[in-house]
Amino acid sequence: MPRPREFDEDRVVLAVRDAFWDRGYAATSMDDLLRVSGLGKGSLYGAFGDKHRLFLRVLREYDDANLRGLRERLEAAPRGVDMVREFVLGVAGDPTGAAARRGCLLANSTAELATSTPDVAAEARRSYDAITALLTEALERGQREGDVDPDADAAETARAVLAAQLGVVALGRTGMDLAELTAVARSALARLLPAPSR
Amino acid sequence: MPRPREFDEDRVVLAVRDAFWDRGYAATSMDDLLRVSGLGKGSLYGAFGDKHRLFLRVLREYDDANLRGLRERLEAAPRGVDMVREFVLGVAGDPTGAAARRGCLLANSTAELATSTPDVAAEARRSYDAITALLTEALERGQREGDVDPDADAAETARAVLAAQLGVVALGRTGMDLAELTAVARSALARLLPAPSR
């Protein structure tokens, strides 16, 4: 019997996500969020709660989408190692450099908020653990497929790959030249994923 | 003939730095800065300008101190490769984990502000370029000293090491278990700095 929503919840979450992504949490005002979402104050508060709750929801959905994408890429990849390489090289994938400059919402949020907001730190741990598990799986497949040194510890390598990727993300945020950023990614990958000594 | 300052400028910069470091730029209010510095409004504005200018000064001095420390460690290190290892492992060096959770002021600031504040992005590039140069120097010394594969490109390796360190810093900020963080650092180092094949 209630009056139905006039807006699409997912669309609002994406619009709000972009605002937080571009400005950071603290620098994004509720007025900004109302503007980009097109909602009135009552609607936004009614549907999502206050700024903090809204942000956490946005962050969780962002992470979930990310993990889903990685999982799909792993399944679709001809070889396990391809997914690992894409994961690192993809940071510099957008030829305009805009994506690299924008960085990763989770990484940005962790850097800004992890100290003051335990929820964000916990979300980051959850997400990075899941990514590590996926990378481990990909590397183990790579070992079976003969692309990765079978003597290497896949889980350890996965952690190193994640660190390298996070580093490339951080460097991309400085506006570093895209060719150089790609070179960093390649250089790290070449050293982290030595071909099996056959 | 002027009236002399009643405060020590460097002490104020350090106190303000800690405030920015703990809360981030946007979440730190001028009142916070007045409290931690002990100054009145007129004094702080008179000596350092507005919040933005004060922050940039703090960030530059932080970076300079960092670079100075790295240079000294390189000069003091028995072997070039020691400085490289310290650079990465040092992130998890504080046994309480507080330093790891705090992260790096420059990295945090870049993640929060690089998009909206070109000055911060430029400062980050400047700093990371200088660190890369130092790491390259250390690695070249390591090659001469027989600790680093002489066939590796030192500059490329330096970039990969920097990325790995930034990644470890990012992971440390999530509150990841300290032993695990150390393992990540070791794992990355072991793969980035293969012993020379003698």
Place this chain on the structure above:
DNA sequence: GGTGTTCTGGACGGAACGGTCAACAACTAG
């Protein structure tokens, strides 16, 4: 068509924001 429930938009409040300014204090140079 009436009724009950939810949604909507904006007015509103109190607090906190960054920044200015003027009156006063503290010193130096002569």
Place this chain on the structure above:
DNA sequence: CTAGTTGTTGACCGTTCCGTCCAGAACACC
């Protein structure tokens, strides 16, 4: 001791902040 210069303090300003609340609108159900 006087004059001149700078430092200090805190009141003050206009703006923006987040969040609440309410009057009215839009639907579903009976």
